Amino acid sequence: MAVNLNTEIQMLKGVGPGKAPALQELGVHNGADLLEYFPRDWEFLPETAQISELTPNANVCVCGVIESTDYHKFKRKPIFEIYLIDTSAALRIIWFNGGYLANQLHPGMRLAAYGKVAKYKHQLQMTNPRFKILREDIPEHDPKQLGGAVYPASASISSGMLKYIVRKNIDELSDCVSEYFSESFREEKNLLSRKEAFRQIHSPQDEKHLSAAKRTLKYEELFLMQLGLAVRRYRMRSFAPSIAMKFSPQLDRRIRQRFPFFLTEDQDKAIEEIVHDMGEPKQMNRLLQGDVGSGKTVVAVYAALMAIANKTQVAIMAPTEILSRQHYHSISRFLEGSKVRTELVTGKMSVSEKNRLTEQISEGEVDIVIGTTALIQGGIDFQNLGLAVIDEQHKFGVEQRAKLRKDKAPHCLVMTATPIPRTMTMTVFGDLDVSVIKTLPPGRGRVTTKLVSPENRNKAMEYIRGLVKAGRQAFFVYPRIESGESDRNLKSAEEEFELLETCVYPEFSVALLHGQMPQEQKKNVMEQFRRGEINILVSTVVIEVGVDVPNATVMVIENANNFGLAQLHQLRGRIGRGASDSFCFLFSESDNETAIKRLEVMQKSTDGFYIAEKDLEIRGPGELFSTRQHGLPDLKLANIVEDFEMLRMAKKDAEQTLKEDPFLDTQENQNVKKAIIKNSAPAWG
Incomplete structure (x- = not known):
């Protein structure tokens, strides 16, 4: 058949x-x-040879049957010995300290051994060769075909x-x-x-042919990914017309008057790029990436006010209620005394309250609507949505972003405080234009990070006591809420909260915050901490984004080796938001070299972009993003870190292909068109 x-x-x-x-x-x-x-x-194994033809110093593979085995465990160097026979002769093979082989190799087994042949006491032998047991259930197992592919x-x-x-x-x-x-x-x-x-x-015939095959198939994967992204980008620009926003120097002055400070050069450049995009009759799709505390919210407010000046509405979506509330409070401060109406939509609102607000939004009575995924979970219909701002974009998939836009085509600004390595801006975010804010606003204090060993733990805790006594506030962050059986070495927020409150720092006000607490309780704790009524906040990673307390200048991260570098950097970004110097203490009891190396990166640098590149190198792209979440085909061979130069070449070639044939209609492009329809369906949605 x-x-x-x-x-x-x-x-x-x-x-x-x-x-x-x-x-x-x-x-x-x-x-x-x-x-x-x-x-x-x-x-790739050496050439298979008959035992009788072996010569000293030859690197060969021999195949035969094990005639005998012996373990000489009482020798000064214990050795495991076998005699392997083929149709021509027998060969002595030994492994130093090979006692572990006594349960693996037995007389009568078929074996292939490959390594160097040496002469010992007038006898040829192999020492410590690699080997493979030849299975009987593969009847056509040809010794010449040994080696080659090893499958998962x-x-x-x-x-x-x-x-x-x-x-x-x-x-x-x-x-x-x-x-x-x-x-x-x-x-x-x-x-x-x-x-x-x-x-x-x-x-593969040999390593040269294998290298050529891998190069071809890796390039193919990267080309299809980049072509899918280029198609998605082209379709958004060409078939999603948006309102061309008017702009003037007078509007610029009016907006800037809302900010009680001068903007940085990077903020000004990002605003210039956004103003240009929003002035076009095609949809803006721009990624605004900036390190923690770099002032992305100010840029988003500028874009929002430009949209409102053009008589359209703005939606701002954040992944957590804490972050959406933070945006609501900070934006409300900037707009205090203005006619701009800003509302917060949460999943906890009563039905009547949500219905009332939904009606007002659909009537165009609300200018800025801020919320979590509640904004896309039905019922909310904007009268004239001109701008969608999506914060912490990496936490949303491409389908969730599309739901916010629905049948309209608002300009879209997506933001992230997780600095994104250039390899990922070309893959996960390859359908977006990118603006970067690297410089922090002036007047920020320095953040010092210390990796604390177990023997220096008490000393660090006393140092923290002095800082809190001096009026500073502190975060203590733990990897989980409560203790569990799975890993007793991981400390929990609930247990450590009791210890800190009663034994370690009884003279201070200590509070607990985690994701499973009732929403109202979380809100009250954060407000108390913001007002300075709480000295020490014990928390999980729920404070990773959206907590802005300038007086909080101390952070302790327990079991720091259990967090990724990007997440540690995000957490550290909760301090250093005021003029005072801040201190981040990484507590770790791990003696794993890789874990220590990772934490030393945090100690060495506060540059989020450098840290993100290192995180990608250490953990690999597979752990950092899901391609399926973003509507991209999975990479089976290519690696966006190791194959970066090939990725750049594939991106350039994909863009040129689309430039020459925007609809991939030519006969030459029919097969790649079918492939990206199959693998990158959202590009054609």
Whole structure:
């Protein structure tokens, strides 16, 4: 039976109904899935040789049957010894300190051993070679085919069996793939054909052929991602007309009078870019990224007032109620005494209150509406939405952003206080123009970060006592609310709150704040802390964003090694918001070298962009963002950090392709068009 990419997995050679469930557990349901089930590693073994033909210092692979085993554990250097025989001779193989092999290798087993042959007491032997047990359940296991691909396996199916199944089907399946690029384009970019790339990725002749296959398939992944983003961006600009906002020097003066300070150069540049975008009859889609405390809210207020001056409404959406309330209070302060009406929408509002407010919004009586996802959960319809501001954009998926816009096309400004590495601005945020605020407003105090070892803990606590006595306020942040069985080493906010309140700092007012508390209680605690009635606030990461208390100049982060660098930087951003110097203490009892190295990055720098790049290097892109959340295809081979130069090339090529063929209508682009419709559906939504 001829197979193709849509052939069900159980119908492929070597599978059948017995092995199909194990493959389906790995996400392999048809021929296309098997073709794209890429190896996790590749082994290239020396040439297979007969034992009788071995010579000293040769690097070879030998295959045979284990004739005997022996463990000499009482020697000065314990050794595990076997004799391997093939049809020509026997070979002594030893492993120093190899007692662990006594339960793995037994007489009668078929074994491949690869390493260097040496002469010892007139006898050839191998010392500490790598080896592979040759399984009997793969009948066509050819010693010449040892090495090569190593697949991600499971308890139900081994890497060897996966390799066997792929080898059985690779030629027929790779013949079914469509080419994405013309021959001339492939020659220019030094790419293999897709058919050859799939063959070589699964069954490479050598490392050179493997490298060419990986390069081709990585480029393909990145090109499709960038083309999907470019299409989404093009469609937003071309088919989502927005109100062209009028602007004048008089309007600029009126807006700036609302701010009791001069704006920084970076803020002015961001405003200039936003004013230009909002003046166009096509939708603005701009990302405003700036370090914690850099003044993004001021820029957002400027954009909002420009929209209101053009007789349109503004929606501001934040991921948490604490952050939305923070925006409501700070924006209300800027607009005090003005005719601008600002309202806060929360999930806790009564039905009658929400109905009344919804009606006023639909009648155009409210200018700025601030809220959480309650803004997109039905019922709220703006009379004339001109600007949508989405804060902490990385916490919202592309579908949630689209819901806020609904059938209208307001200008869209998305903000984040998490500095984004350039690799991610080209992927997750690749459909947005980017404005960056790097400089902090003048008059901010310095923030000093200290990594505190267990032996210096008491000393740090006494130092904090002195700071609080002097009138400063402090945050104590913990990784979880309550203690649990899963990891007793993690400290909890509830337990430590009691300890701090009764034993450590009984002379101070200590309060607890976490996400599971009733909303009214959280609001009251934050207000008391803001007014200075609480000296020490014990919290979870609920204070990561949206808490602005200039007098809070001390932060302790317990079990700091359990947080990512970007999150630690976000937390640290809650202090240093006033003129006084601030102190962040990272408490960690981990002796893990990688964990210590990460925390030392925090101690070394307060530059969020530097920290974000380091976080991406250490943790990898997979942990930092979900491509599916943002409507992008998953990357199976490419890595946006390691393959950054290729990413840049793919972005440039994708943009050029769309410039030459905006609708991808030419015959040459039909296959890539089908691929991005399949993989990046939101781009065509």
